[in-house]
Amino acid sequence: MFMNKFSSRILSSVTRPFSINSKRTMLTPFLESKRPKQSPEYDYSTLSNYKSFQIHHTTLNFSLSFEKSVVGGNVLFDLSTLNNSVNEIDLDTSFLDIKKVTIDGKDDGFNVEARKQPLGSKLVIKTDLEANKKFQLQVEFSTTKDCTALQWLTPQQTSGDKPYMFSQLEAIHARSLFPCFDTPSYKSTFTANIESPLPVVFSGIATGATEKEGTSIYHFKQEIPIPAYLVGIASGDLVSAPIGPRSHVYSEPHRLKDCVWEFSGDVEKFIKTAENLIFDYEWGTYDILINVDSYPYGGMESPNMTFATPTLIAHDKTNIDVIAHELAHSWSGNLVTNCSWNHFWLNEGWTVYIERRIVGALHGEPSRHFSAMIGWSDLENSINAMKNPEKFSTLVQKLNDGTDPDDAFSTVPYEKGFNLLFHLENVLGGPAEFDPFIKHYFKKFARQSLDTFQFLDTLFEFYPNKRDVLENVDWERWLFTPGMPPKPLFITTLADNVLSLVKKWVSSVKELKSSDDFKKAFSVADVKDFNSNQIVLFLEELVAQSCVPESSRINWADYATASSTLLDIYKKQILESQNAEVVFKNYKFQTTARIQPSYQQLADWLGTVGRMKFVRPGYRLLNAVDRELAIRTFEKFKDTYHPICKQLVKQDLEL
Ligand code: BES
Ligand code: ZN
Numbered sequence: 001m002f003m004n005k006f007s008s009r010i011l012s013s014v015t016r017p018f019s020i021n022s023k024r025t026m027l028t029p030f031l032e033s034k035r036p037k038q039s040p041e042y043d044y045s046t047l048s049n050y051k052s053f054q055i056h057h058t059t060l061n062f063s064l065s066f067e068k069s070v071v072g073g074n075v076l077f078d079l080s081t082l083n084n085s086v087n088e089i090d091l092d093t094s095f096l097d098i099k100k101v102t103i104d105g106k107d108d109g110f111n112v113e114a115r116k117q118p119l120g121s122k123l124v125i126k127t128d129l130e131a132n133k134k135f136q137l138q139v140e141f142s143t144t145k146d147c148t149a150l151q152w153l154t155p156q157q158t159s160g161d162k163p164y165m166f167s168q169l170e171a172i173h174a175r176s177l178f179p180c181f182d183t184p185s186y187k188s189t190f191t192a193n194i195e196s197p198l199p200v201v202f203s204g205i206a207t208g209a210t211e212k213e214g215t216s217i218y219h220f221k222q223e224i225p226i227p228a229y230l231v232g233i234a235s236g237d238l239v240s241a242p243i244g245p246r247s248h249v250y251s252e253p254h255r256l257k258d259c260v261w262e263f264s265g266d267v268e269k270f271i272k273t274a275e276n277l278i279f280d281y282e283w284g285t286y287d288i289l290i291n292v293d294s295y296p297y298g299g300m301e302s303p304n305m306t307f308a309t310p311t312l313i314a315h316d317k318t319n320i321d322v323i324a325h326e327l328a329h330s331w332s333g334n335l336v337t338n339c340s341w342n343h344f345w346l347n348e349g350w351t352v353y354i355e356r357r358i359v360g361a362l363h364g365e366p367s368r369h370f371s372a373m374i375g376w377s378d379l380e381n382s383i384n385a386m387k388n389p390e391k392f393s394t395l396v397q398k399l400n401d402g403t404d405p406d407d408a409f410s411t412v413p414y415e416k417g418f419n420l421l422f423h424l425e426n427v428l429g430g431p432a433e434f435d436p437f438i439k440h441y442f443k444k445f446a447r448q449s450l451d452t453f454q455f456l457d458t459l460f461e462f463y464p465n466k467r468d469v470l471e472n473v474d475w476e477r478w479l480f481t482p483g484m485p486p487k488p489l490f491i492t493t494l495a496d497n498v499l500s501l502v503k504k505w506v507s508s509v510k511e512l513k514s515s516d517d518f519k520k521a522f523s524v525a526d527v528k529d530f531n532s533n534q535i536v537l538f539l540e541e542l543v544a545q546s547c548v549p550e551s552s553r554i555n556w557a558d559y560a561t562a563s564s565t566l567l568d569i570y571k572k573q574i575l576e577s578q579n580a581e582v583v584f585k586n587y588k589f590q591t592t593a594r595i596q597p598s599y600q601q602l603a604d605w606l607g608t609v610g611r612m613k614f615v616r617p618g619y620r621l622l623n624a625v626d627r628e629l630a631i632r633t634f635e636k637f638k639d640t641y642h643p644i645c646k647q648l649v650k651q652d653l654e655l
Contacts, residue, residue, distance in 0.1 A: 025460045028471055031453075034480065040339035041451040044400040045172050046183040047122040049090040053079045053181075056134075058188040060178065063195040064235055066163040069152035072142035073195075075178045077188075080134040087128055089137060092175035092182035094120030095146035101125050102138045118404035120175050139179045149176040151642045153236075153292060159254055162198060164236030164292050166307065168300060168642065171341050171405035174228035185339045185449045187225035194218045196235045201250055201289050203232040203302035222303060224283060225447055227337055232302030234289055243288070244268035246281075250305075251290040258313050259290050263323065270324050273361045274354060277435065278331045278442050286327060294610030296642040298322045301329030301351075309611045311580035318532035318579055321359060321371065328354035331442050339449040341405040342397045346455060349395075349417015356418065357431075369491040372422065374537060375415045376487070377544065382411035383484060393482040395420065396452050406644060419485050420478050424459070426488065427469050437462050452479065498534050501526055502541040506548050509562045518565040527570050532579045539574065539585035542566075543592050556593035563593035584614045591621045599626050603633040612645050619649050631655070 026032060036042075043050070056078040063073050093112060101110040103125075113122040129135060143150065153164040167177055175182040194200045195217045204222035240250040243264040251259050267288070271281050288306045290313070299322045300307040306326040312319040332350035352375065360368030383393045391398075395416045397408055425434040441458055460470055478485055492499075505522070512518055527535065545553040556563050567575055567590070574586050583605065590598035599622065606618050622630040634653060638646050 024457055025464070027453075027456055027460055028475065031456060031475055035453050036451065039451055039453055040185060040449055041342065041453075043183040043185050043340035044402065045119065045341050045405055046092055046181065047090060047116070047119050048092050048181040048183065049086075049088065050181040050183050050186045052084070052086045053081060053089075055079055055181065055186060055188045058180075058190050060190065060192040060194070060231075062178075062192070062233070064165060064197075064200075066152070066165070066197065069145070069150075069165075070143050071150065071177065074138055074140045075180065077137045078134070079137055081129045081131055083131050085128070085130045087126060089125040089127060089129075091123040091125070091139070091179040092120055092172075093123045093141075093179045094148065094173070094176040095144050096121075096176065096179060097142045097144055098123055098139060098179065099142070100140040103127055104135050105138075116402070118406070119172070119402055123179050141179055143177060147176045148643050149173040151294060153294065157294070157640060158236065158252065158292055160237050160252055162237035164198075164234075164252075166234035166236075166291055166295065167232055168296060168307070168644070169231055170229040170300060171344075171409075172229070173644075174231060177231070177233075180228045182228050183340070184227040184229060184337050187227050187337070187447065187449065189225050190220075190222040190231070192218075192220040192222075192233075194220070194233060194235070198235050199238040200233065200235045201238060201287075201305050203230055203305055205284055205304055224303065224335070226303055226334065227449070230301070230303055230334060232300065232305060232307055234291065234307065236292070238289070240287075244271075244286075246271070246285050248285075248287045249290060250287060251310075252292070255290055255310065255313065258315070259288075262313050262315070262317055263288060263320065266317065266320050267323060267327075269362060270327050270358050273358045274328060274331065277354065277357055277361070278438060281330060282335065282446075283330055286330070288323065288326075292610075293608060294640055294642055294645075296610055296612045296615075296645045298611060298613060299326040301326045301333055303330070303334050311609060311611050311614070314532065314579035314581075316532055316579060319581065321355060324358045325351055325355040328358065335447060336442055336445040337449040339451050341399055341408065343451045344397065344405070344408075345395050345413035345417035345420075346450065346452065348413045349415075349421060352414050352418040353421040366491050366493040370494040370533065370537075372418065372488075373490045373492070373495055374533065374540075375411075375418060376490070377537075377540060377546070378411050379415035379419075380484065380546075381544075382415075383482075386410065390482050394480055395485075396479045406648070416478075416485050419488060422488055423473070423478075423486070427473065428463065428466060494534060495537060498530065498537045499541060499547040502538060502545070503548055505542065505562075505566065506545055506552065506554055509554050509559045513561070515561055515565045515568075518562060519569065522566070522569050524569060524572065527573050530573065532577065532582055535570075535573050535577070535579075536581050536585050539582070539589045542589055543585075556589070560593070560595075563589070563595060567595075580609065580611070580614060584618065587618065588621060591625050594625065599629055603629055606633055607637045607640070610641055610645060612642075612648065615641065615645055616649055616652055619653060623653055 059076040061073045062071050064071055098112055101108045111124045115121045149167050149169055155161050155163050158164045174180050192202050195215050197215045200218040202220040204220040207219045207221055210217045237252055238250045239253050239256055240248045241256055241260050243249045244267045247267045249259040249263055275281055283304050285304050290308055290310050295309045298309050312322055328351045333347040338344050338346040356368045356371050383389055386392055392408055393412050428434050508521055587602040602622055619630055
């Protein structure tokens with residue numbers, strides 16, 4: 001019999017299941033007191049009984065209907081029971097229409113339980129399965145109009161004359177595309193056969209296509225086991241071009257040329273750099289899909305096929321670090337995976353760390369530190385803006401009560417996670433000392449899912465001679481305490497010029513009066529050597545002024561001449577920039593300075609971007625200066641946004 005949670009808890013408090021394996025090094029007494037009862041920790045964000053089965057392979061047979069905005073078809077699982085007999089199979093579903101269930105080809109009864117927000121509706125299949133039995137489970141289904149995993153665009157919503165669809169399944173939306181064991185703890189190889197009238201891309205390697213009366217069936221395989229959240233599908237008027245020896249970029253035709261220019265120089269360099277740091281790229285090809293404007297994220301690490309936002313096309317290659325990030329997930333996240341969303345930092349913190357190591361290796365340590373500094377201020381902003389920092393700003397999360405991982409999503413796992421690894425790198429003696437651990441960790445956990453304690457065990461085991469160093473790390477603060485972590489020392493070379501220009505502006509604003517005064521004191525030469533990331537910091541710091549003492553800070557709204565002259569002097573770098581990061585910070589500065597014409601410009605811009613990183617704070621800015629305009633703008637554009645984005649902005653605006 002499969003033990004219920006209650007009995008396993010009682011048992012494990014008496015005999016810890018893994019203390020039998022006496023080889024494990026003890027952590028500090030504090031950490032030991034926090035150790036979960038089972039490891040890897042149970043995932044409470046799934047309703048499936050994933051612990052009862054081993055999964056061997058999954059076959060997706062999907063058919064896309066653009067007319068109905070529906071994916072229909074079936075999913076076939078090759079499974080076996082473990083050492084216990086099982087009388088029920090529970091799968092995750094969310095707003096799916098379940099049509100039929102068969103086990104080894106024979107029809108079986110099923111029941112879809114009432115929806116439990118936000119986890120969805122459990123699909124319960126009663127059956128008698130003996131221990132250690134291999135079997136095939138097939139479920140026929142279709143998606144419904146409430147699907148949160150997909151966005152369907154009409155031809156009018158794309159830039160061409162064809163419709164478009166894409167999926168976005170992380171963290172718990174796979175269950176809204178197909179019935180599954182929707183947990184990062186559970187990995188399967190995949191075959192996918194996807195019928196569509198338009199080209200299809202998938203999180204795997206294309207193995208050909210079969211023609212079928214006006215449509216085609218596109219075939220793919222993913223031979224490395226992956227969790228359900230990493231499945232990715234998109235279909236539309238997609239074309240592709242090579243951007244490296246193992247890489248292509250896919251996009252709608254009108255963007256292809258810009259995509260090739262933006263990415264072709266760097267992708268292979270990134271892969272080689274990461275291979276040096278960790279070990280060989282195991283997935284074969286590395287392609288990028290540049291999605292349509294409404295794509296809600298910067299990027300998503302679908303294996304073999306990174307999905308990315310068109311806002312990466314900055315025409316100056318400065319947003320390419322997002323590609324370094326998604327590529328880095330090929331090791332952190334896709335090979336070595338968090339076992340539940342409580343340990344999401346293992347995915348994202350490690351990925352930011354590797355992303356910045358790539359940047360550092362290619363552009364020098366000052367660039368790595370510069371990017372870390374920007375991350376630090378993002379972290380401060382994010383924690384300051386949180387409605388519930390007590391709950392959501394600890395590194396290790398506690399979503400066991402059914403909290404929606406989308407609500408827990410923030411900069412914290414990214415930047416606190418990065419800073420923890422950066423701190424460890426420093427206290428352990430720098431990259432030379434830390435790099436062997438990186439290789440060891442990724443080798444040890446490749447193709448597995450783990451929790452924070454397995455990471456800690458591995459760390460303590462790897463450095464038996466540096467135990468004192470590791471014991472001195474303030475683990476309680478890093479892992480379980482809300483708020484900012486200890487601040488590291490950053491190399492500030494690339495930021496220094498930016499910050500001194502900010503200081504000069506802030507102090508001059510009170511002294512100088514006319515536009516001409518400012519034009520004598522400042523000129524475009526001030527910023528001519530700044531790259532876009534430095535312009536971003538410049539604008540951010542003009543607003544935050546964290547580099548000047550609190551008593552000297554100014555309110556830009558009181559200095560209209562100064563702010564408008566500033567924008568006039570640096571017009572080319574700020575107002576004319578096509579880099580979405582700069583465009584966004586420009587609106588942040590202008591709305592802070594209450595430059596009224598910018599309100600409508602920001603509103604218009606919010607109709608052209610779908611990336612939540614810009615859309616959500618964009619509406620917050622607008623709401624702060626003109627709530628009526630914010631609401632009117634949201635009403636106008638809401639149906640062009642991805643369903644998740646629409647829902648979150650609605651919450652943000654308290655509608
Ligand atoms: N895996 C994430 C995106 C994600 C996380 C989607 C959680 C849904 C739920 C991806 O790797 C990511 O972190 N994207 C970032 C870009 C990055 C450079 C920080 C983004 O979208 O902004
Ligand atoms: Zn990421």
